[in-house]
Amino acid sequence: MKIEDVYNEYDRMFASSNMPFIRCNTCAKAYYYPRTVCPFCGSSSIEIIKSSGTGEIYSCTEFNGGFYGIIKFKEGFGAYMDIEGNNIVTGRNIIIKFREISGKILPYAFVD
Amino acid sequence: MISGFAEAVYKNYDGSVYDLMDEALGKALEMAGIERKDLDGFMTTFLPGVFDGNIYMHFFPDQICGYLGITPKYIDSLDYGGPSVLSALWRAERLIKEGVAENILLLFGGKGSDVRKRKQTVDSFEKLYPEVTNTPYRHLINLYNSMNPVSDYALAAERHKKIFGSTDYQRAELIAKQRKNANRSGYAMFTGDLSPEDVLKSSIIASPLHLLEIVYPVDGFHAFIVSRKSGKLRDIRVQNYGEAHQSLLPPEVDDITVTPAIESSKNFRKEILKCDFYELYDSFSITVMLQLENTGIVPKGQSGKFIEKNSISVDGDLPLNTGGGSINRGQPAYMSGSVLLYEALLQMNEMASGNQVKNARKVFINGIGGWSRNHSVSLILGD
Numbered sequence: 001m002k003i004e005d006v007y008n009e010y011d012r013m014f015a016s017s018n019m020p021f022i023r024c025n026t027c028a029k030a031y032y033y034p035r036t037v038c039p040f041c042g043s044s045s046i047e048i049i050k051s052s053g054t055g056e057i058y059s060c061t062e063f064n065g066g067f068y069g070i071i072k073f074k075e076g077f078g079a080y081m082d083i084e085g086n087n088i089v090t091g092r093n094i095i096i097k098f099r100e101i102s103g104k105i106l107p108y109a110f111v112d
Numbered sequence: 113m114i115s116g117f118a119e120a121v122y123k124n125y126d127g128s129v130y131d132l133m134d135e136a137l138g139k140a141l142e143m144a145g146i147e148r149k150d151l152d153g154f155m156t157t158f159l160p161g162v163f164d165g166n167i168y169m170h171f172f173p174d175q176i177c178g179y180l181g182i183t184p185k186y187i188d189s190l191d192y193g194g195p196s197v198l199s200a201l202w203r204a205e206r207l208i209k210e211g212v213a214e215n216i217l218l219l220f221g222g223k224g225s226d227v228r229k230r231k232q233t234v235d236s237f238e239k240l241y242p243e244v245t246n247t248p249y250r251h252l253i254n255l256y257n258s259m260n261p262v263s264d265y266a267l268a269a270e271r272h273k274k275i276f277g278s279t280d281y282q283r284a285e286l287i288a289k290q291r292k293n294a295n296r297s298g299y300a301m302f303t304g305d306l307s308p309e310d311v312l313k314s315s316i317i318a319s320p321l322h323l324l325e326i327v328y329p330v331d332g333f334h335a336f337i338v339s340r341k342s343g344k345l346r347d348i349r350v351q352n353y354g355e356a357h358q359s360l361l362p363p364e365v366d367d368i369t370v371t372p373a374i375e376s377s378k379n380f381r382k383e384i385l386k387c388d389f390y391e392l393y394d395s396f397s398i399t400v401m402l403q404l405e406n407t408g409i410v411p412k413g414q415s416g417k418f419i420e421k422n423s424i425s426v427d428g429d430l431p432l433n434t435g436g437g438s439i440n441r442g443q444p445a446y447m448s449g450s451v452l453l454y455e456a457l458l459q460m461n462e463m464a465s466g467n468q469v470k471n472a473r474k475v476f477i478n479g480i481g482g483w484s485r486n487h488s489v490s491l492i493l494g495d
């Protein structure tokens with residue numbers, strides 16, 4: 001797999017409102033930021049799979065007129081996300097939604 | 113050994129970055145009692161935007177040497193932000209011991225105001241150049257609300273509050289206590305009475321961080337000359353050293369209150385506790401707190417309570433950021449490492465006048481770098 005293949009697959013999944021992540025077939029760890037080699041164990045046996053799109057706010061900050069934070073997903077990976085919704089505080093559960101940001105369809109976290 | 117050291121720091125410097133570096137170098141050469149032609153080693157760093165606004169400079173160290181009239185046998189550029197200068201000191205000492213060079217110039221700084229005035233940081237400077245992407249993660253990071261050291265350290269402060277129960281007031285107390293040190297130091301940029309309440313009244317930039325808990329980027333250079341002989345200065349050198357780098361992103365680590373300072377300091381924890389004073393990287397209030405915990409000075413999660421109970425003044429129980437830190441000196445070109453080292457050298461050479469630590473024999477310095485705390489350098493300077 002090449003890095004461009006990962007981005008293309010991510011973009012395809014975003015376009016169909018699915019949250020992708022990468023699972024390492026060797027150490028079973030999950031991660032989100034695209035690398036074709038597992039950053040935890042160095043294996044290149046990885047696959048892109050679909051996340052449940054649910055998780056919780058690990059930490060968040062109100063900044064530049066919006067909320068932003070680290071989301072820890074059910075499958076064990078973490079990602080920076082913009083956060084929307086009511087009562088945005090650390091520890092709250094989120095679901096992933098999608099919207100266009102500067103011409104790209106991207107996920108963001110939503111607190112119900 | 114350091115034979116000369118100097119700073120040239122301004123809130124807003126009107127001239128070119130080249131004049132500014134020349135000023136720092138001239139003063140350091142004078143202290144060392146040597147001339148430009150005696151410099152045969154050169155170590156520096158480049159951060160986007162701080163060299164008269166340039167995002168990049170072609171063959172940067174060569175251009176600087178050419179301008180300053182230095183013909184080095186050895187050139188190095190260390191690009192991991194704030195603690196780079198501390199690594200440069202350790203490396204320079206070793207190079208001199210190996211006979212590679214006699215007098216190595218460490219020249220670190222730039223014009224932070226060039227970036228600040230465009231409402232960016234060195235980490236977000238690429239936003240002014242839409243065709244440039246500074247990370248392999250592209251839009252997955254840079255299109256969101258913000259990828260910025262302020263918001264990232266805010267996440268660390270928020271997590272520390274949540275897990276350990278540290279408070280906004282405790283962080284504000286640290287800032288107020290550092291201000292007291294600044295008021296006595298005689299060379300801080302920001303002085304005057306400042307209470308924890310004042311800190312909490314300043315605007316929240318990225319919750320929970322307030323304006324006055326965030327370092328202010330300024331213009332400035334520090335020049336340190338590392339030589340075979342210390343000249344007029346005290347004969348001090350690096351006694352213990354560790355550097356550590358980690359490459360995972362904050363969302364990918366289990367605990368964002370853990371920094372590589374744990375690793376960089378782990379081989380000499382007992383020695384750290386025996387130091388006479390401490391200079392810890394203070395890009396933000398929370399940065400100091402994380403280092404207090406990560407280097408074993410304070411148990412994990414206890415830095416807030418520690419700050420409440422202890423004095424950090426030169427006659428207190430833990431003299432810390434004795435010059436007031438870069439929070440009060442200003443942060444030259446988005447890097448505080450030189451501010452820490454400069455203050456440590458003033459103290460160790462009995463040159464700290466109004467704020468001198470008595471019998472300053474050993475200092476622990478810790479630097480943290482990268483927008484997301486990916487780099488740490490720990491060192492003890494002493495006889």
Ligand SMILES: [Zn+2]
Nearest residue numbers: 024027038041
């Ligand atoms: Zn793996």
